Amino acid sequence: MRAAYGVETVRTAERELMARLPEGALMQRAAAGLAAVCAGLLGRVYGSRVVLLVGSGDNGGDALYAGARLARRGAGVSAVLLDAGRVHAGGLAALRAAGGRVAGDALGVLARAELVVDGITGIGGRGGLRDAAVPLARAARDSGAVVVAVDLPSGVEADSGEVRGECVRADATVTFGTYKPGLLIDPAREYVGAVRLVELGLDLGTAEADVEALQHADVAALLPVPGAESDKYRRGVVGVVAGSERYPGAAVLAVAGALRGGAGAVRYVGHGADAVIARFPEALVHAGPPSKAGRVQAWVVGPGLGEDADGALEDVLASDVPVLVDADGLRPLAPERVRGRDAPTLLTPHAGEAAALLGVSREEVEAGRLVAVRELAALYGATVLLKGSTTLVAPPGGAGFAVRRPVRVNPTGTPWLATAGSGDVLSGLAGALLAAGLGAMDAGSVAAYLHGLAGRLAAGGQGGDGVLGGAPVGAHDVADAVPGAWRGVVGRWRAAPGTPFGTA
Ligand SMILES: NC(=O)C1=CN([C@@H]2O[C@H](COP(=O)(O)OP(=O)(O)OC[C@H]3O[C@@H](n4cnc5c(N)ncnc54)[C@H](OP(=O)(O)O)[C@@H]3O)[C@@H](O)[C@H]2O)[C@@H](O)CC1
Ligand SMILES: Nc1ncnc2c1ncn2[C@@H]1O[C@H](COP(=O)(O)OP(=O)(O)O)[C@@H](O)[C@H]1O
Numbered sequence: 001m002r003a004a005y006g007v008e009t010v011r012t013a014e015r016e017l018m019a020r021l022p023e024g025a026l027m028q029r030a031a032a033g034l035a036a037v038c039a040g041l042l043g044r045v046y047g048s049r050v051v052l053l054v055g056s057g058d059n060g061g062d063a064l065y066a067g068a069r070l071a072r073r074g075a076g077v078s079a080v081l082l083d084a085g086r087v088h089a090g091g092l093a094a095l096r097a098a099g100g101r102v103a104g105d106a107l108g109v110l111a112r113a114e115l116v117v118d119g120i121t122g123i124g125g126r127g128g129l130r131d132a133a134v135p136l137a138r139a140a141r142d143s144g145a146v147v148v149a150v151d152l153p154s155g156v157e158a159d160s161g162e163v164r165g166e167c168v169r170a171d172a173t174v175t176f177g178t179y180k181p182g183l184l185i186d187p188a189r190e191y192v193g194a195v196r197l198v199e200l201g202l203d204l205g206t207a208e209a210d211v212e213a214l215q216h217a218d219v220a221a222l223l224p225v226p227g228a229e230s231d232k233y234r235r236g237v238v239g240v241v242a243g244s245e246r247y248p249g250a251a252v253l254a255v256a257g258a259l260r261g262g263a264g265a266v267r268y269v270g271h272g273a274d275a276v277i278a279r280f281p282e283a284l285v286h287a288g289p290p291s292k293a294g295r296v297q298a299w300v301v302g303p304g305l306g307e308d309a310d311g312a313l314e315d316v317l318a319s320d321v322p323v324l325v326d327a328d329g330l331r332p333l334a335p336e337r338v339r340g341r342d343a344p345t346l347l348t349p350h351a352g353e354a355a356a357l358l359g360v361s362r363e364e365v366e367a368g369r370l371v372a373v374r375e376l377a378a379l380y381g382a383t384v385l386l387k388g389s390t391t392l393v394a395p396p397g398g399a400g401f402a403v404r405r406p407v408r409v410n411p412t413g414t415p416w417l418a419t420a421g422s423g424d425v426l427s428g429l430a431g432a433l434l435a436a437g438l439g440a441m442d443a444g445s446v447a448a449y450l451h452g453l454a455g456r457l458a459a460g461g462q463g464g465d466g467v468l469g470g471a472p473v474g475a476h477d478v479a480d481a482v483p484g485a486w487r488g489v490v491g492r493w494r495a496a497p498g499t500p501f502g503t504a
């Protein structure tokens with residue numbers, strides 16, 4: 001699990017560590033790591049042209065000490081001071097002693113830079129860049145130089161991933177001690193580039209992470225695998241209430257997601273039965289209300305239901321098994337109806353649906369995803385998976401949930417997933433994992449992880465996210481790629497128990 005901690009937690013851990021170390025030791029660790037990454041990006045340090053953007057806090061201090069290290073290796077290092085009257089004195093002295101200088105003509109040196117170190121603000125920055133810093137951030141971006149952000153791109157909100165106004169766009173970010181939520185969540189994530197973590201030795205052992213991200217090993221450990229004694233009921237039967245005469249395809253895609261997600265059986269209820277059976281003869285279809293369809297271990301309700309959602313939604317919410325509510329099922333959803341349930345409920349809105357539930361604009365949700373997903377989880381007392389360029393899964397919150405547990409951020413995915421119906425596949429996939437017995441947080445976050453990997457596999461391409469050289473995909477391609485994603489996760493991390501032939 002990769003964890004990200006908020007600013008207050010980081011500052012507390014830094015204070016505790018600093019008290020045990022000689023003065024300045026922590027900043028030297030940070031600067032050494034930063035300089036090493038810069039040197040790697042430059043390739044040849046000697047004779048290179050490096051510009052430091054130096055704010056008035058310790059973030060500027062990191063940049064100055066790292067600049068001093070590069071200057072000692074023969075780089076030409078110029079510092080642009082945001083406020084000459086307030087600068088980290090020790091860092092500036094070190095830079096000067098190493099042969100670096102303070103630039104008079106900021107825009108001139110930026111235009112000739114090969115590498116720009118952004119040390120304007122780190123975790124102390126608030127509210128987008130101030131006016132004096134804005135032209136420097138723009139010049140850095142326009143220079144064509146490699147831009148390396150110190151701790152965070154200046155201007156992004158460390159705790160939330162919000163971007164309020166201008167901010168530096170980095171090619172790489174060297175962050176210290178731990179990841180911060182803003183590095184992992186859009187819109188800030190888009191400004192971060194490749195992230196490198198420099199360990200400082202912070203002790204975060206008992207602190208609660210604000211945000212966490214599953215990795216392959218976590219997912220492999222959570223995926224349900226049938227044992228020798230399994231039968232279809234033990235693997236989990238998913239009920240899918242989806243599709244309508246107008247949108248039969250949503251039914252097919254949700255059922256596809258459920259089957260690929262490992263359901264022992266799928267019971268389909270709705271107006272898309274002919275389309276479902278034509279594509280998946282293994283599905284069990286039912287024409288009456290969901291409560292009369294037979295035994296299920298989890299319900300998925302909503303994709304493509306159109307205007308007909310209310311009756312089926314009520315019926316499913318009255319059940320005592322986990323329920324995933326998506327798309328048209330979310331429209332008529334009253335918070336009390338969900339709060340009153342004993343079994344888990346997982347809501348899976350996209351930003352537009354989340355906005356409607358919260359009574360705010362879509363833009364507001366997209367600008368502040370972490371806040372929005374937490375608010376929804378508190379309003380409904382349910383697990384909420386907020387879809388989009390960053391998918392977040394929040395645990396139930398609000399009254400009765402005293403402990404604030406971390407929100408999960410999905411690290412996989414590709415913008416190629418922004419295609420009609422891909423959310424329906426995700427619903428079915430998460431429903432199958434709920435039916436298999438995973439809790440709502442695990443079911444939602446594991447489904448998003450596999451769905452994102454499947455999207456990348458289907459799109460192909462060279463980049464880690466499948467975008468570079470990738471190609472457009474349809475939602476059914478994503479469903480078809482789920483088994484490959486699953487194999488990729490399990491094959492790398494789990495040996496078959498008790499045999500010498502495992503492939504861990
Ligand atoms: N603590 C440690 O042990 C270690 C800390 N480390 C490093 O220290 C960093 C934190 O340093 P920090 O606390 O000094 O804050 P920092 O990020 O430099 O920003 C504050 C300054 O920026 C200014 N400012 C604020 N908003 C602004 C804006 N929108 N636009 C422009 N300016 C703005 C603000 O001005 P003021 O409000 O005071 O006028 C103040 O002067 C951390 O991210 C890491 O890099 C590492 O060395 C490891 C050890
Ligand atoms: N820009 C993006 N980058 C990565 N994933 C995206 C992006 N936009 C959408 N997605 C993903 O694509 C899926 C779209 O789901 P949804 O909005 O419900 O569409 P639909 O209702 O058409 O199925 C979600 O899993 C979402 O996280």
Ligand SMILES: [K+]
Nearest residue numbers: 121150152154
């Ligand atoms: K910075």
